[in-house]
Amino acid sequence: MALSCPKCPSSSRFGIPQTQRTATASAPFYHFSIPKRDLATPMSSRTSNNRKHGPTCMREAITPVPVDEEEAPLENVENGLPAVRSNASWNTEVNSASGEDSTVSITVVGASGDLAKKKIFPALFALFYEDCLPKHFTIFGYARSRMTDGELRAMVSKTLTCRIDKRENCNDKMEQFLERCFYQSGQYNSEGSFAELNKKLKEHEAGRISNRMFYLSVPPNVFIDVVKCASKSASSLNGWTRVIVEKPFGRDSESSAALTRNLKQYLEEDQIFRIDHYLGKELVENLSVLRFSNLVFEPLWSRQYIRNVQLIFSEDFGTEGRGGYFDNYGIIRDIMQNHLLQILALFAMETPVSLDAEDIRNEKVKVLRCMKPLILDDVVIGQYKSHTKGGISYPAYIDDKTVPNDSLTPTFAAAAIFINNARWDGVPFLMKAGKALHTKGAQIRVQFRHVPGNLYKKSFGTDLDRATNELVIRVQPDEAIYLKINNKIPGLGMRLDRSNLNLHYAARYSKEIPDAYERLLLDAIEGERRLFIRSDELDAAWALFTPLLKELEENKIAPELYPFGSRGPVGAHYLAAKYNVRWGDLSAEH
Ligand SMILES: NC(=O)C1=CN([C@@H]2O[C@H](COP(=O)(O)OP(=O)(O)OC[C@H]3O[C@@H](n4cnc5c(N)ncnc54)[C@H](OP(=O)(O)O)[C@@H]3O)[C@@H](O)[C@H]2O)C=CC1
Numbered sequence: 177m178a179l180s181c182p183k184c185p186s187s188s189r190f191g192i193p194q195t196q197r198t199a200t201a202s203a204p205f206y207h208f209s210i211p212k213r214d215l216a217t218p219m220s221s222r223t224s225n226n227r228k229h230g231p232t233c234m235r236e237a238i239t240p241v242p243v244d245e246e247e248a249p250l251e252n253v254e255n256g257l258p259a260v261r262s263n264a265s266w267n268t269e270v271n272s273a274s275g276e277d278s279t280v281s282i283t284v285v286g287a288s289g290d291l292a293k294k295k296i297f298p299a300l301f302a303l304f305y306e307d308c309l310p311k312h313f314t315i316f317g318y319a320r321s322r323m324t325d326g327e328l329r330a331m332v333s334k335t336l337t338c339r340i341d342k343r344e345n346c347n348d349k350m351e352q353f354l355e356r357c358f359y360q361s362g363q364y365n366s367e368g369s370f371a372e373l374n375k376k377l378k379e380h381e382a383g384r385i386s387n388r389m390f391y392l393s394v395p396p397n398v399f400i401d402v403v404k405c406a407s408k409s410a411s412s413l414n415g416w417t418r419v420i421v422e423k424p425f426g427r428d429s430e431s432s433a434a435l436t437r438n439l440k441q442y443l444e445e446d447q448i449f450r451i452d453h454y455l456g457k458e459l460v461e462n463l464s465v466l467r468f469s470n471l472v473f474e475p476l477w478s479r480q481y482i483r484n485v486q487l488i489f490s491e492d493f494g495t496e497g498r499g500g501y502f503d504n505y506g507i508i509r510d511i512m513q514n515h516l517l518q519i520l521a522l523f524a525m526e527t528p529v530s531l532d533a534e535d536i537r538n539e540k541v542k543v544l545r546c547m548k549p550l551i552l553d554d555v556v557i558g559q560y561k562s563h564t565k566g567g568i569s570y571p572a573y574i575d576d577k578t579v580p581n582d583s584l585t586p587t588f589a590a591a592a593i594f595i596n597n598a599r600w601d602g603v604p605f606l607m608k609a610g611k612a613l614h615t616k617g618a619q620i621r622v623q624f625r626h627v628p629g630n631l632y633k634k635s636f637g638t639d640l641d642r643a644t645n646e647l648v649i650r651v652q653p654d655e656a657i658y659l660k661i662n663n664k665i666p667g668l669g670m671r672l673d674r675s676n677l678n679l680h681y682a683a684r685y686s687k688e689i690p691d692a693y694e695r696l697l698l699d700a701i702e703g704e705r706r707l708f709i710r711s712d713e714l715d716a717a718w719a720l721f722t723p724l725l726k727e728l729e730e731n732k733i734a735p736e737l738y739p740f741g742s743r744g745p746v747g748a749h750y751l752a753a754k755y756n757v758r759w760g761d762l763s764a765e766h
């Protein structure tokens with residue numbers, strides 16, 4: 177696509193990097209340059225054969241692992257698929273995949289902010305610790321706040337709250353990492369400031385091929401300013417330039433389309449990495465493996481056997497300091513339209529042609545477009561109110577100083593979604609998301625139909641629904657996949673109970689699970705787009721929610737109040753009951 181882009185300079189032939197910026201007097205828009213080398217490399221080969229990370233990096237291409245413990249002792253599996261990678265192969269890759277003569281610079285724009293401190297720097301450090309970053313890399317923090325390199329380093333070292341902080345040699349590795357971190361202060365709308373950044377980036381690149389990543393960890397109102405200035409003044413001239421864009425990607429169809437249109441004044445779609453960190457979660461990534469590599473699941477994956485599917489997100493804390501952002505968005509935009517809908521798309525899509533990013537994203541778009549836009553009758557909204565328990569008083573949403581007293585913004589929502597295709601016709605997909613609830617977790621629950629003519633019907637009493645199989649994918653915390661089955665209680669009688677066939681990650685795998693941001697940052701560095709949102713996916717996602725959001729806001733629909741720490745509004749139970757569904761209980765099976 178980008179190769180024929182009229183705004184992009186042409187490079188003389190495949191494999192020769194671009195050396196020109198696109199701006200001319202007659203072409204007012206600038207584009208980040210895209211080297212043809214990068215575009216011309218098929219995604220699959222980029223992800224599997226062209227790795228740029230180090231020998232101890234656990235990341236592998238899709239690699240067959242021995243199937244059972246007799247073939248492979250558990251530890252071997254844990255230890256990162258040992259047979260495949262060796263120092264020799266790493267060294268070869270460094271040289272042949274332009275490791276020695278190229279460099280990657282990652283600029284965290286908004287480096288002084290919450291997300292940068294909480295997630296981005298810790299994830300980058302974890303990647304460094306695991307030897308997953310390229311040999312030559314530099315990290316720049318960029319924001320308006322005045323800070324020296326030393327102050328940035330002090331800030332980063334203090335916020336090392338990630339999984340690495342208890343590991344061997346953490347301090348030494350941290351020092352090595354911090355030596356690669358620098359800071360540039362500047363305005364988000366100043367080409368001059370980005371030119372300063374460019375100068376420093378160049379010094380660090382020291383004449384190597386320069387690959388540049390900009391992570392937009394700033395409020396959305398400055399996205400375009402940053403992209404414009406970075407593209408004019410700090411784009412790579414001879415390597416790739418990519419931009420990671422954080423959510424929210426707009427507030428509705430129109431604003432999202434406008435954002436995409438504006439980004440595309442300066443970027444090709446291939447350069448935009450729209451991040452939805454739920455796609456980087458281990459069990460979400462595993463969804464496709466579960467479905468498409470196990471014969472026992474895929475044949476059951478349809479209206480014929482599945483009664484309903486539940487996608488549940490629950491937090492046991494309120495907006496806590498993010499009320500200013502949250503009040504403009506609400507839970508439907510914050511969680512449902514992106515995180516839960518992305519999971520649903522992966523869950524319900526048809527089998528993709530291959531694991532290539534475009535094939536997967538094509539299937540996601542197709543299934544999203546088969547979904548019926550949400551209607552008010554199939555939605556319940558709530559907002560938490562204050563509650564006192566055990567002498568402790570928990571605040572209401574509107575007690576947050578950054579939230580107006582009369583705010584109608586939902587902090588809870590439940591919705592029923594239907595997919596208008598042959599596979600899913602009539603199956604309710606129930607979503608529920610809420611803040612300040614009784615527990616924290618995220619799950620996918622698949623309730624199967626009743627066994628026709630069940631011989632053991634009598635043993636189940638009146639509640640046949642309780643005796644149907646249920647597959648639970650516990651995304652977090654304490655990752656697990658378990659299947660509820662009916663089983664005979666051992667003994668001379670014939671009594672049945674429900675038991676779990678349980679794949680409990682902590683028991684099965686001793687290796688820690690990487691944070692979602694680690695996986696996604698590494699993918700972006702490697703040019704792997706599978707877990708990032710394409711613009712047509714985004715359009716389809718907004719098309720589902722925009723009419724509902726407009727109706728809620730134009731009609732000022734009041735949310736049902738629920739006490740902080742409760743299970744949410746009772747309306748959610750009525751909604752489920754309307755479709756003969758009983759919500760699964762997140763806290764019941766730990
Ligand atoms: N925090 C989180 O958990 C999550 C955040 N996000 C998204 O990531 C992005 C960054 O989030 P977060 O770090 O929480 O944001 P912050 O509010 O902490 O902002 C990040 C930085 O941007 C600058 N900034 C803040 N407000 C403005 C403003 N009005 N105009 C210009 N610059 C401003 C500040 O830096 P300085 O003043 O130094 O320039 C600040 O340190 C946002 O788009 C957010 O929606 C997405 C998911 C989760």
Ligand SMILES: O=C1O[C@H](COP(=O)(O)O)[C@@H](O)[C@H](O)[C@H]1O
Nearest residue numbers: 423453491510511515618652692
């Ligand atoms: O994107 C967001 O996600 C977080 C929840 O992420 P998790 O990985 O901790 O489950 C949520 O708190 C926040 O409101 C939302 O913007």
